Amino acid sequence: MKKIKCAIIGPGNIGTDLLYKLRRSTLLEPVWMVGVDPTSEGLARAREFGLKTTDKGVDGLLPFVAADGVQIAFDATSAYAHKENSDKLNALGVMMIDLTPAAIGPYCVPPINLKAHAGKREMNVNMVTCGGQATIPMVYAVSRVQRVKHAEIVATVASKSVGPGTRKNIDEFTRTTSGAVAKIGGADVGKAIIVINPAEPPMIMRDTIHCLTLDAPKQKEIEASVRDMIAEVQKYVPGYRLNNGPVFDGMRVTTFMEVEGLGDFLPKYAGNLDIMTASATRTAEMFAEEMLAGRLSFEPVAA
């Protein structure tokens, strides 16, 4: 079966874990890995898997886009590098899936709005943050039942799973996640908190989602909605589990989630990284289905 060819930009932990997932996809075929360091282990690993690689950044990929038929690119670099990468590839008709917190394109949380994005022919979609992917489905599970005045998420991640990029820009996480909790989760106000825990052995990612409803929570409907939403997320993140809840306390509805990764390249405790690469893969697959069915094709656009 024909597959859509993909490039990964950024051969670090995220990019490499993504590579493992794309190699299993029946719809996607990773063909290029792009880095900036000739001694990168990630580039060497990609070569072992038969990918073409460049250490000249996105500029090293551009001359081969047409000949190699690259239609989707994943950016796993940094918020600062993203816009330029995206402009250059969009100009060649390559659709961009953004795993950085740059968020120049619309937020995508697969079980909530992926279909809408594919229908709108977006050339750049943003995967929010790990905390966003893990929690926004739960906010939405409440807000689709009744109005949520305030939604707040606490993402706790193992120290070892937080890379230098996130550490340097922890505010980006807080801001991007808060914004998406409100906008995509469907709450009047969104707030995000991140806690880094250094315990050994490393703890599995934990997420707490608090919603304050406007009227008394409809318990039965919320419980059913939460159950359905967990099943949706489990389709691409099998280790997405309800640890406790939903707890109902006055107007407060709280769910306590645990996110265990698949353990592809990254260890299982790093569910925060796994849910990003799995969501990005899921997103690309949806676009690929549309492309393969001839319902979606991107023309080169002026940068």
Next chain:
Amino acid sequence: MNLKGTKIKVHDMSLRDGMHPTRHQITIAQMQSVAQGMDAAGVPLIEVTHGDGLGGASVNYGFPAASDEEYLRAVIPLMKTAKVSALLIPGIGTIDHLRMAADCGVAAIRIATHCTEADVAEQHINLGRKMGLDTVGFLMMAHMIEPEQLLQQALLMESYGANCLYAADSAGYMLPDDVSARIRLLREKLKPETEIGFHGHHNLAMGIANSLAAVEAGARRIDGACGGMGAGAGNTPLEVFVAVCNRMGIETGVDVFKISDVAEDLVTPILDFPVRIDRNSLTLGYAGVYSSFLLFAKRAEAKYGISAREILLELGRRKMVGGQEDMIEDTALTMLRERGQLKAAAA
């Protein structure tokens, strides 16, 4: 211990750490009266923020009676000599909050991280220093790592621009030797112009002893709170510490009687309950658990019927760090389930 003639600066926590036992409900008028009392008593530095720092207003930590901005704008203009600081924990607050606090006129910003995670504070410390603020790096739960590891984290914060580094005994777990070992190493290895500070909790009644050990080892800023305020069994009791310093000839510049009047007349009346070493706050200190978990564990006890002590011990076993208040209800629910008192959650 001969510390005669040593000059130190005390930093009052009543209106920040003291927000924990008051469920962040101190009113603006109460803040103003306590701060003015402290100013008149000669306290040089006063912290005013939500208990969990700027941006702490939340379901998770509690919504305060007024916003950080309202508190800061109400208190700062009233100060004659005291300077006001704010606390910021990256991951909870952002540099937007820091800019707001600077705009309100804070003289000092204290950037706090768990003791192993100093590198999340780079942006915030950089900016604080760039804005000309007294910029403090504040390493929480410092008992959880060895002095040498703490030093490495302190060096990072110093390299980002912090002009003062704190070892914070957030669990009130340390004994005087633990404090001496950490402060002494920081004093030896950080730049001579970098100040060293100590933040204690009184969970094992070591607040005064630990603070003296810190001064002896080279700390020149000591945190405390009036009238027993502060998370857990309170911070180092400031009026008592000032009295002890007077007896020992350590110069704080604070009037013992004036500050004990602030404690008695202004602070004690606003407490919902006497902050003291009871079996739960003792457990915090004994097991090394973050002091502001106290009220959350008591609430979980009332709701789920599992003793707060058992919950706190379990949180300690799981090595929870500051900010993980959400895990208290979760842990109580899990304990109930494990005891067969709760039907397995649907998943």
